[in-house]
Amino acid sequence: MAARRTQKPARNRATREFVSEVEEILERMRADLSDLADARAGGRLDPELANRLFRSAHSLKGIAGMFGFEGVSDLAHHMEDILDGLRMGRLPPGAPALALLDEVVEVVAGLLGSGEGELAAGALAQVQALIERIVASLASEAPPAADDDLDGIDASILRALTEYEEHRLRESLRAGRAIHLVEASFEILSFEEGLSELTGSVRALGEVLSTLPAPGDSPDSQIRFSLLVATECDAAELGSRIDLPNAMVRAMRASRATPTQPGSAAPAASAPTELLRDASPGESPRADGGSEIESLKSISETVRVDIRKLDELMNLVGELVIQRGAIGSLADRLLADPATARAGLELSKLHKSLERRLTDLQAGVLEVRMVPLRQVFEKLSRVVRRLRRDLGKDVRLDIRGGDTELDKLIVEQLADPLMHVVRNAFDHAIEPAADRASAGKPAEGSIRLEALQRGNHVVIEVADDGRGIDPEAVRQRAHTLGLIEQDAVLSRKEVLDLIFAPGLSTTTEVTETSGRGVGMDVVRENVTALGGIVHVDSQPGRGTTVVFTLPITLAIIRALTVGVADQRFAIPLTTVLETMLVDPVAIQRSEGREFLTLRGEPLPLRRLHAEFGLPSPPAGARVAVVVVGLGDLRLGLVVDHLEGQQDAVIKPIQGPVRSVRGIAGATELGDLGTVLVLDVASLVEDAAKRREAA
Amino acid sequence: MHHILIVEDSPTMRSLVVSALEDIGLPVRISEASSGFEALRELPRGDYDLIVTDINMPDINGLELISFVRRNAAYRSIPLLIISTEGSERDRERGLELGADAYLVKPFDPAALRRTAKELLEKARGE
Known part of the structure; x- marks a missing residue:
């Protein structure tokens, strides 16, 4: 920096620099903290990173104090304490400490933004609370490591070591590394280039603990540097691998093959330093600089966005x-x-x-x-782990297909229904160990959670190997509730479907006898709101499977618009399998139901006129059939004519129409105005039920 | 004219030290270095009467700088003043052992800095 004569007071310059420097420091701290978190996740901690953070907090404390920002200065001081603990290995780099540091950095940023050192009362309280937490977290820190002897290391070098450098030296000795002195002379006016080349090649082989300058042979023009190096290499190897003509290596301490722990240090005290040390003793903290660069890159290339x-x-x-x-x-x-x-x-x-x-x-x-569904699945996995611990019930949760992706909104809305179903399986379906043993089942119960993509839908199955649902108990309960007649003729599937009826599954009576419970009606309601369907299948004594079928996205759909009488409807194209014009004579009737034979298979038909109370077309007129499908179910929707494909944004509708079964919502279709969107899931479901009943 | 070298990596802190020393009441010329390496390059260029240095810095730290200055015949007699943040007592004591003449704690009082610096400058002149 050029020498200059100053006449004016530089106070204004300092004030300007203050704000921008604090911002710079905070930015650097944010980046270093996320690097630190990454490194921790990777099982290692570069002590130099903690040291750099310490220096940042140190600078922040100094300048904030000079400008009367006492809150900032206090916070920086406490951050310095934590970071000092981290860099010195007194404090394990646990997630709480890092989270706390992140938080403090943001509070400091907020304080800086709030203006000239004036702390709002709320912010001050926040600062106080944070400081108390910091102090509390430090109270549990491990005692400092014991003293080691530093024989063989030049006193002139030891004298100039900072506390941190001395700590790194002791750590290296404890890890059994060799300590060498690498010396080289440079021209004083251009030493930085040569020195950085030397430092770079040494760092590939070990850690540079200290860089001590000394006068060169001709002190006016030369400067000599002594690098104190901790490494696994012996002096000869280090010398040959540095390969710089003017560098000399002097051995100070040979490496020990097996690292020994200091006798006086308790295991608890050495644990934090273990965490700070490199994962493998053969690796220097900088040997894999590539991955550090990569992690930096991943930070800068990812953006968090408010949904x-x-x-x-x-x-x-x-x-x-x-x-x-x-x-x-x-x-x-x-x-x-x-x-x-x-x-x-x-x-x-x-x-x-x-x-x-x-x-x-x-x-x-x-x-x-x-x-990906993984986040929800992991949450479920945690819940099951907790239940297993709290209830002492031996149940394993197998998860497959966590990479399957869905719209974030759907994933969020799905968390509760899935939680209900998994909890039910855990609480009610899986029998106590004694019952399982007498049924010849393995003691450990199993819940399988599996997701897979099928076209434009995602299918999620929750299967347990528990007691299964007793159809007779469900029938009885449904009759008691007045849901079915005593002599109602119901298929097995229809009976099972009754567990989704309001009020049925919420009673403990059925829960205990059937093994199914809490609020399955709510589960169905939530899934239907997402445009999906939920089914249950069960074998008494063998287990129960709940199957969710969901669209991949809610937001924009391609829709087929159809005309029925003077109305228009939109049918989501993801559910449309094919369309055809049909002569009325091709429509067959059986037991009061209409169907069409399509490629040898009967296709049940449903007239939208009848469904929504609209006038029927004149007899004998050709109609159009839209074949829709969901999962394995097929249905032909009879309409007057097909209009064309449109993009539709489904908006939920409020008011009385909302409760009309078969309508999912409304959409604006440009010049066509507002059009109702069919809820294909419920139409297909209703048809399937009728068929089962037949 | 007294020539002072300020070694400090924080630009804000450097500015504050500069502005305090400008009003010292003696004719001064001030040079700045933002790191230990810069200080090493700066030293041969000027005939310094006082060095004010921080301890916690990147590249070489203040202790290593002090050690260099005291081992170099050309600079050995330049008074050295440490300004460092509280909490680094051990490092500050090391600095005094290595041959620094005085230390001040950040945040520093500008008047105290002026007083100490003036003392050191006058003592050096007097000898």
Whole structure:
């Protein structure tokens, strides 16, 4: 830095620099803290990282104190204490300590932003609370490591070691590493280049504990550096591998083959230092600089986004999609009129290219919203572990398909229903060990949680090997509740389906006899709200499987619009298998139900006219059939005519229509106005039930 | 004219030291170094009357710098003042053992810095 003569007071300059330096320090601390967390996750801790953080806190404390930011200075002081504990190995680099440091950094940032050292009362209380937590966390720290002898290390070098450097030296000795002195002389005006080359090559082989400058042979023009190095190499090997002509290596301590613990240090005291040490003694902290760079990169390339922002973005994309549809219709109208056909053609081309780009945009936004089910599965796994501990019940949870991705919103909404089902399996389905033994089952109960993608849907199965559901008990209960007649003819599947009826599964009576329990009606309600379906299958004595089928995304769907009488409906294209025009004579009847024979298989039909109370088409008129499917179930929806495909953003509807079974919501379809969207899941389900009953 | 070298990695702290020493009441010229390495390069360029240094710095620390200054015939007699944050008592004591003349604790009182620096400068001149 150039020498300069200063005349004016530099106070203003200092004030300006203060804010930007604090910001810089905080930024550096944030980056170092996340590196530290990464390194910890990777099972190692670069002590130099903790030392750098310590220095940052140290600088922060100093300058904040000078500017009267007492809250910041206090916090920095306590951070310094924690970081000193970390770098000195007195404090294990546990997650709580790191989380606390993260928090303090953010509080400091907030205090800085709040202005000239004025602490709002709330912030001050926050500061106080944090300090108390820091002090409490330090109270449990391990005692400092015992003294080792430092014989053989030059006194001139020892004298100039800071406390931290001396600590690293002792740690290295304790780990059994060799200590050498690497010496080299450089021209005083250009020493940094040569020195950094030397330091770099030494660091590939060990840790540089200290860099001590000394006058060179001609003190006016030369400077000599002595690097104190801890390494696994012996002096000769270090010398040959450094390969710099002017460097000399002097051995101070040979390495010990087996690291020994100091006799006076209790195991508890040495545990933190174990954590601070490298994972493998052969690896220097910097030997794998590549992975450090990579972890830095991963931090800078990942962005956390508030899900609401993604929702807004999704809505915007949805509106664009609808407007695109309107532009398309306009282009079609212009094309149809010879007077405007030329303009129509231009618009049509623009519309096509807009469509392509919008499709990409839409796919991109959708992809950003996709998250793996793993987070929910892991939460369930924790719950089962806790239940197993608390209830002393031996149950294993097997998880498969955690990588399966769904829209974040769906994953979030799915957590509770899945939790219900897994808890039920744990609490009620899996028998006590004695019962399992007498039934010839392994003592350990099993719950399998498995997800897999099937086309545009994700199927999640929760299967247990418990006592299963007793259909007779369910029947009795349903009759008592007035849900079915005493002599009702029901298929096995229909009986099992009764557990989703309100009130049935919430009673302990059935829970105890059937092994199924709490609020399965709520589970079905939640899953249906997500556009999915839930089924149960069970073998008494063998176990129960609950199957969830869910759409991958909620946000934008391609829909087929159909006309029924004077109404329009939108059918999500993901559920549409095929469409066909049908002559009424091809429609067969059996036991009052209509069906169509499609490729040799009977396809049950359902007339939307009848479903929603609309006037029927004239007898003998050709109708259109939309074949929809969900899972293994198929259904033909009879409509008057097919209109075309549209992008639709489903919006939930409020008011009386909301409760109409078969309607999922409404959508704006550009020039078509508001159109009701069919809830294919419930239509298919109802049809399946009727078929079972038949 | 008294020539002072300030070695301090924090720009803010450096500015504060500079502004305190400018009002010392003696004709001064101030040079700044933001690291130990910079100080090593700066030393041969000027005829210094006082070195003010921090201890906790990147590259070489203040103790290593003090050790270098005291072992070098050309700089041995330059008064050395340590300014370091409280909490590093052990390192500060090491600094005095290595030959530093005085120390101040951050946050420092500018008047105290001026007083100590003036004392050191006048003592060096007097000898």
